[in-house]
Amino acid sequence: MESKSTLTMRLGLAIIALLGTMAAVSLLYVPYDVNEMNIAGRLQSPGALHWFGTDNFGRDIFSRVMEASKTAFLVGAVAVTIGLVAGFIIGATAGYLGGWTDEVLMRMIDALLAFPGILLALILVTVFEPNLFQTMIAIGVLSVPNFARVIRSGFFQYKEAEFVVAARGLGASHATVILRHVMPHIVSPIIVAASLSFSTAILVEAALSYLGLGVQPPDPSWGRMLSESQSYIGKAPWFALAPGVFIALTVLGFNLLGDGLRDLRDKKT
Amino acid sequence: MPLLTDWVKKAIEPEPSSQQRNCRLPEAGERDEDELLAVRNLSVNVKSSSRPVIEGIDLTVGRGEIVGIVGESGCGKSVLSLSIMGLLPSALKLGGGELRLNGQSLHQASQRQIRSMRGKHMSMIFQDPMTSLNPTLTIGEQLTESLRLHLKLGGREARERAVLWLRRTGLPRPEAILSSYPHQLSGGMRQRVMIAIALCCEPELLIADEPTTALDVTIQAQILDVLFRIREEEQTSILFISHDLGVIAELCDRVAVMYAGQIVEQGTVEELFESPQHPYTIGLMKSIPKPEKKGMRLYAIPGTVPSLHDRGEGCRFQSRCAHAAAICLDAMPALEHRGGSHAVRCFLASGERREMDV
Numbered sequence: 001m002e003s004k005s006t007l008t009m010r011l012g013l014a015i016i017a018l019l020g021t022m023a024a025v026s027l028l029y030v031p032y033d034v035n036e037m038n039i040a041g042r043l044q045s046p047g048a049l050h051w052f053g054t055d056n057f058g059r060d061i062f063s064r065v066m067e068a069s070k071t072a073f074l075v076g077a078v079a080v081t082i083g084l085v086a087g088f089i090i091g092a093t094a095g096y097l098g099g100w101t102d103e104v105l106m107r108m109i110d111a112l113l114a115f116p117g118i119l120l121a122l123i124l125v126t127v128f129e130p131n132l133f134q135t136m137i138a139i140g141v142l143s144v145p146n147f148a149r150v151i152r153s154g155f156f157q158y159k160e161a162e163f164v165v166a167a168r169g170l171g172a173s174h175a176t177v178i179l180r181h182v183m184p185h186i187v188s189p190i191i192v193a194a195s196l197s198f199s200t201a202i203l204v205e206a207a208l209s210y211l212g213l214g215v216q217p218p219d220p221s222w223g224r225m226l227s228e229s230q231s232y233i234g235k236a237p238w239f240a241l242a243p244g245v246f247i248a249l250t251v252l253g254f255n256l257l258g259d260g261l262r263d264l265r266d267k268k269t
Numbered sequence: 270m271p272l273l274t275d276w277v278k279k280a281i282e283p284e285p286s287s288q289q290r291n292c293r294l295p296e297a298g299e300r301d302e303d304e305l306l307a308v309r310n311l312s313v314n315v316k317s318s319s320r321p322v323i324e325g326i327d328l329t330v331g332r333g334e335i336v337g338i339v340g341e342s343g344c345g346k347s348v349l350s351l352s353i354m355g356l357l358p359s360a361l362k363l364g365g366g367e368l369r370l371n372g373q374s375l376h377q378a379s380q381r382q383i384r385s386m387r388g389k390h391m392s393m394i395f396q397d398p399m400t401s402l403n404p405t406l407t408i409g410e411q412l413t414e415s416l417r418l419h420l421k422l423g424g425r426e427a428r429e430r431a432v433l434w435l436r437r438t439g440l441p442r443p444e445a446i447l448s449s450y451p452h453q454l455s456g457g458m459r460q461r462v463m464i465a466i467a468l469c470c471e472p473e474l475l476i477a478d479e480p481t482t483a484l485d486v487t488i489q490a491q492i493l494d495v496l497f498r499i500r501e502e503e504q505t506s507i508l509f510i511s512h513d514l515g516v517i518a519e520l521c522d523r524v525a526v527m528y529a530g531q532i533v534e535q536g537t538v539e540e541l542f543e544s545p546q547h548p549y550t551i552g553l554m555k556s557i558p559k560p561e562k563k564g565m566r567l568y569a570i571p572g573t574v575p576s577l578h579d580r581g582e583g584c585r586f587q588s589r590c591a592h593a594a595a596i597c598l599d600a601m602p603a604l605e606h607r608g609g610s611h612a613v614r615c616f617l618a619s620g621e622r623r624e625m626d627v
């Protein structure tokens with residue numbers, strides 16, 4: 001069993017590392033200009049020149065998938081950061097203070113959670129003008145409840161632990177207690193939450209872009225590429241396959257990592 | 270038991286010591302020069318139901334004095350010590366009464382003021398050395414935390430002082446211990462580390478909540494020795510909590526016996542061990558194992574401590590007391606002086622009971 005969760009985690013990490021490297025490389029180099037059209041060479045099947053073929057405008061799909069992976073990771077990172085910071089503030093306040101502060105904050109979080117996520121993101125994005133920045137904020141807001149809950153329950157578990165009371169007994173300030181004595185114990189559930197939120201973020205970004213609300217043309221995004229490929233699904237299946245596989249792989253990678261970490265942690269306790 | 274012979278010896282040849290000066294119970298409001306900690310009519314309630322967990326607690330700890338608190342599990346010893354430190358769990362809150370350290374009211378002090386006193390003027394060590402150290406920080410990090418905070422020491426000075434205190438508690442190779450994590454140390458070593466952490470800023474008051482309960486007898490004796498020595502050297506006052514009367518007799522100058530949230534008897538160790546008056550104290554003493562009674566069944570006080578909900582109008586001990594009379598069921602006896610610093614909460618000892626009987 002031990003080896004199975006370790007294996008799961010390693011596999012997840014390997015997939016993420018591969019995709020992460022691809023995203024990093026795309027910052028410096030992509031084989032073709034992602035927006036360079038070539039009407040003569042449209043819908044070419046995969047080959048030595050165009051590994052994943054070309055799209056309906058003759059653009060290189062491999063380059064576009066690479067470029068889009070950068071966007072996906074950016075959205076994931078920004079969204080997770082927003083979720084983590086806001087979730088920490090809300091969760092730590094609720095968990096540390098308890099009482100009615102906790103009641104009020106957690107009811108708010110429940111309300112946010114009760115709302116269908118994608119619908120909320122749609123509203124947030126359409127209220128403001130649809131672009132990448134709004135998308136990242138909307139997705140970040142969606143991941144707040146997850147972090148807030150994990151952090152809050154960690155505080156409930158540890159704030160009256162004997163070593164925390166002992167630290168307070170030596171005059172430790174609230175900040176010291178929170179950051180030095182409680183937070184280090186919640187790091188691993190937070191990492192689990194972060195990796196699951198990351199995969200959700202990428203999925204939601206793809207969905208929003210698919211609906212035309214996330215990344216705006218001509219910039220590439222896996223979701224947009226999927227929606228553009230729809231009319232050519234019979235003629236050029238590789239067009240849909242590439243972004244689809246990449247979305248699936250990324251989500252799989254982060255989920256494997258998260259699950260593996262969680263199993264390892266559960267086993268330890 | 271050697272501990273018992275000790276107090277007998279002490280009782281036979283009384284030596285003029287710090288105890289003599291403190292053996293009087295000051296009246297409410299009065300302030301004694303030698304008084305370090307004063308607890309007056311203190312109660313602590315459960316927040317949700319307002320039921321008192323401890324009530325009417327009167328206790329004084331003089332400078333350089335070691336005061337013991339004994340009582341069965343659940344009688345409120347930890348709640349009392351946590352309330353002094355301002356560290357009550359969130360389910361409990363201070364009720365009425367007064368708490369003073371060095372003449373300064375802890376009741377009226379702000380959270381910030383109390384926090385600045387913790388570690389510097391009063392410290393606490395806990396029952397279980399396995400859980401009272403942070404597993405994610407090294408011993409050095411935990412030891413220097415309060416040195417930096419209270420004494421504003423820099424990295425090197427703090428380290429040197431930490432090493433000094435680890436050595437004072439009898440730990441070998443203190444430099445190596447500084448960089449180890451709690452799980453690498455044994456229970457006895459951890460408790461020494463806890464003592465070093467609690468005392469390194471030289472607080473006037475140390476509250477030790479059953480510091481040796483989780484340790485074996487040899488280590489227990491060594492830890493007690495460390496505490497005793499530090500009291501001699503630093504004049505640290507110690508509030509020592511235990512359920513072991515033998516340990517109390519060995520270490521303490523004065524002792525308070527707690528039962529179901531109240532003090533039922535208090536006095537100097539001599540007074541209490543020579544002439545225990547409350548049936549609960551007598552029962553506790555009878556249940557100390559003695560070598561000459563080897564082979565016989567250990568005495569145990571019948572029954573159990575009444576829970577918070579089962580405390581009636583009358584004496585709390587009444588349901589377990591062999592001498593309980595009608596008045597014991599109806600009225601709560603007061604803690605009355607019995608000469609010297611001896612005070613007892615019992616009708617049996619106070620004479621009222623005798624009137625009722627005839």
Ligand SMILES: Nc1ncnc2c1ncn2[C@@H]1O[C@H](COP(=O)(O)OP(=O)(O)OP(=O)(O)O)[C@@H](O)[C@H]1O
Binds near residue numbers: 348
């Ligand atoms: N967090 C809490 N919430 C509610 N009630 C509590 C809490 N802590 C303690 N109590 C109440 O206070 C009573 C006294 O507890 P306390 O821990 O002070 O006992 P103790 O004398 O220290 O016992 P022990 O010898 O086992 O340490 C308990 O019986 C319980 O009813």
Ligand SMILES: [Mg+2]
Binds near residue numbers: 346347348478479
């Ligand atoms: Mg206790």
